[in-house]
Amino acid sequence: MKKQHILIIGAGLSGTCLAHQLLKKGHTVQLVDRGENHSTAIAAGMVNPMVFRRMNKSWRLDEFIQEAKSYYLELEQTLQQTFFHPLIIRRMLSSEQERKYWLEREKLPEYQNYLMAINADDDAYSSAENQFGSGRVNNAFWVDAQAYYQCNMKYFDERQMLTKGSFDVQFFDEEKFTYQNLSFDKVVFCVGYEQMNTPFFANLPIQQTKGQTLRIHSNEIPANESLNRKCFVLPIGGRIFRIGATYEWDNPGLMPTEEAKQELVGHLKVLGDFSYEIIDQQVGVRPTVLDRRPILGEHHQIKNMFLFNGLGTKGYLMAPTLARELCEHMLDEKPLDREISIERFYKKLHL
Numbered sequence: 607m608k609k610q611h612i613l614i615i616g617a618g619l620s621g622t623c624l625a626h627q628l629l630k631k632g633h634t635v636q637l638v639d640r641g642e643n644h645s646t647a648i649a650a651g652m653v654n655p656m657v658f659r660r661m662n663k664s665w666r667l668d669e670f671i672q673e674a675k676s677y678y679l680e681l682e683q684t685l686q687q688t689f690f691h692p693l694i695i696r697r698m699l700s701s702e703q704e705r706k707y708w709l710e711r712e713k714l715p716e717y718q719n720y721l722m723a724i725n726a727d728d729d730a731y732s733s734a735e736n737q738f739g740s741g742r743v744n745n746a747f748w749v750d751a752q753a754y755y756q757c758n759m760k761y762f763d764e765r766q767m768l769t770k771g772s773f774d775v776q777f778f779d780e781e782k783f784t785y786q787n788l789s790f791d792k793v794v795f796c797v798g799y800e801q802m803n804t805p806f807f808a809n810l811p812i813q814q815t816k817g818q819t820l821r822i823h824s825n826e827i828p829a830n831e832s833l834n835r836k837c838f839v840l841p842i843g844g845r846i847f848r849i850g851a852t853y854e855w856d857n858p859g860l861m862p863t864e865e866a867k868q869e870l871v872g873h874l875k876v877l878g879d880f881s882y883e884i885i886d887q888q889v890g891v892r893p894t895v896l897d898r899r900p901i902l903g904e905h906h907q908i909k910n911m912f913l914f915n916g917l918g919t920k921g922y923l924m925a926p927t928l929a930r931e932l933c934e935h936m937l938d939e940k941p942l943d944r945e946i947s948i949e950r951f952y953k954k955l956h957l
């Protein structure tokens with residue numbers, strides 16, 4: 607196939623996963639990013655295989671998780687940077703029902719890679735009240751999000767594959783497919799929660815879901831696993847922990863709030879009466895979709911213009927596989943799964 611030159615707007619998780627996929631297939635890319643990131647770089651970067659409320663595996667987990675691990679581990683080699691960290695998550699069970707689900711699922715072959723069988727130590731575990739016991743999740747991991755974003759920016763910048771600054775539609779010629787007088791075969795928008803501020807895809811429903819986390823220092827919280835109930839406690843080294851995260855739909859802006867801090871402090875108390883100091887509070891915005899599925903595909907009128915968005919709360923799990931699927935769709939015309947395709951919104955809008 608002819609080598610293609612592809613313009614990617616946004617160098618967060620979606621833009622960088624797509625860029626690496628395209629480079630791997632022998633194509634060339636130019637990323638445009640304004641250098642301010644409030645999602646990929648702010649995230650806790652955790653990949654939890656389970657959805658605890660119903661104790662189900664995350665959507666398309668078995669496909670996503672292997673590819674995600676391989677992607678981050680290979681990329682560590684390419685970028686000469688460590689950001690992938692295996693993790694055990696300890697869920698403090700919140701009800702008799704949750705415990706029942708766990709005990710049923712831990713015996714099923716399809717859960718054996720993820721749910722460890724609850725043992726007497728798990729039941730006895732905790733400095734907090736532990737009425738329903740606890741269970742450990744295997745095969746989780748976290749990606750150091752700051753490191754991931756920064757070393758990607760550096761990598762693409764050093765190779766002249768990154769234009770720093772805002773995408774300016776004035777310099778984009780829709781007819782000739784040029785941007786700042788350079789020609790491209792395709793353009794892909796990977797702009798996260800800012801989609802409504804960019805032309806071409808502003809009518810598609812990306813919600814802005816604000817999230818806040820705390821960074822704390824504690825000599826008492828266990829650092830060998832990630833405690834979970836009401837909030838997560840992620841050990842990130844040096845007895846420092848990320849506590850998160852809030853979900854806020856009606857609180858725009860990027861300012862940290864006292865309300866969110868108190869919410870997280872309250873949730874942490876449920877996990878134990880630990881002493882700690884708060885280091886700082888971080889704020890970000892997730893690009894989410896009401897039906898909780900990402901949005902991928904081609905613009906309904908402009909051929910060769912694509913969207914890759916809606917990674918929501920599980921971006922670090924889904925992005926590597928979805929980037930590959932979008933690549934195969936753009937370059938080999940492989941159809942996208944209906945569940946993730948942009949077509950579901952164009953149909954609703956009668957476009």
Ligand SMILES: Cc1cc2nc3c(=O)[nH]c(=O)nc-3n(C[C@H](O)[C@H](O)[C@H](O)COP(=O)(O)OP(=O)(O)OC[C@H]3O[C@@H](n4cnc5c(N)ncnc54)[C@H](O)[C@@H]3O)c2cc1C
Nearest residue numbers: 616618619620640646649650651652773798817890921922
């Ligand atoms: C507090 C918080 C915690 C999270 N925790 C987790 C977690 O533990 N695990 C997990 O999997 N996910 C987590 N997420 C979600 C995850 O961060 C997102 O799914 C993912 O990062 C979205 O990536 P993206 O590339 O779509 O968007 P973004 O990261 O927002 O990237 C978009 C990029 O486009 C650029 N851009 C936008 N508009 C323009 C323009 N006009 N011109 C130039 N550049 C532009 C921006 O500068 C930005 O760098 C969390 C998110 C938050 C906020």
